[in-house]
Amino acid sequence: MQVRPVMACVGLVAGTLVALSGTPAQAASATQYVSPTGTTSAAGTLAAPTTLATAISRIASGGTIYLRGGTYAYASTITIPAGADGTSAARTTLSAYNGETPVLNFSSQSESSSNRGLQLYANYWHLYGLTVSHAGDNGIYVGGSNNVIERTVTSYNRDTGLQLGRISSSTPSSSWPSNNLIVSSESHDNADSDGEDADGFAAKLTTGTGNVFRYDVSHNNIDDGWDLYTKTDTGAIGPVTIEYSLSYGNGTLTDGSQSGDGDRNGYKLGGDDIAVNHVVRHDIAYGNGHHGFTYNSNPGTMTISNNVGIDNAERNFSFDTGTSVFRTNTSCRFAVSGSNDKTVGDADGSNQFWTGANGARCASYSGSLGWSFTSGGTLAVTFGGKVVSP
Ligand SMILES: [Ca+2]
């Protein structure tokens, strides 16, 4: 059992635990259990579960916090603080217990940029199986590095569902969140009242290198499915990889409502004419309200390969400038006329872009869309009931 050197309420002085505030002195714990009816004074065992905030303050580096199923009604942001790090050998885990479904519901928050749901500011954590909904801003905000975010659902938040970005305006670019993996996760129906900011997933504005999205699904958010916006004020973000993922129906919420101010792209890959060499491969953009995949003024050398765009409202692939490399992409239209693709850069004959007719590969992408996560966590997308492997 390890004791973290500095914690919110407990200090270790000359080998003796002392309470620095009203909380009883307690060594960092390897395992904590949390339930919707848990209390701050409980031991955090399965029989006597505690609260999430208390468990976060107690857990040892490399330990595990288990969340029982049910709805947790929170009015205040839950933060996993900077410095409360796991290690590369043993991440600290915050996980749903035994296949149960914990839902962190922040619906009592007002819409405000200071009202995020769960903030992960530490490094080397593993979040697993949580749903975070109805926060006044982002559902999950990741400011730390080397984290794994797995099997999460972020929905009905009043800004982007899951966003990566710096912890504060004084965080140097060398400490922007890096090497995070978001895997087998879903983000949907996130919408701000202005209808222009809430994306499903975003690594934008102030993010470092090595962040990866894999086997993720973003749908029916009011703005974009993914947003990798970067701006001159703060400088280029690091290259992001998005792979084996699905973005559909963005720009229209599940209840059918839309915003005139939403950007409505499946994958929005840039901003402010800044070059960042993102890697976008084996992804599907289906029925989004504007472009499927768009450079959005990124003039860099992106890797755009093995993607499929289907029935997006404007272009399936929209890359007006740059030196991106396009290989084995497929663009199809069945029900939405849209516009011809534009792919400035290195696009060879392996692609089947849409310039008025479907190529042979489109036969695999007709019929209604379905998807599920496999038991192993990969994403299975079907068209007309048949699994596709872009
Ligand atoms: Ca906001």
Ligand SMILES: [Ca+2]
């Ligand atoms: Ca927008």
Ligand SMILES: [Ca+2]
């Ligand atoms: Ca956006």
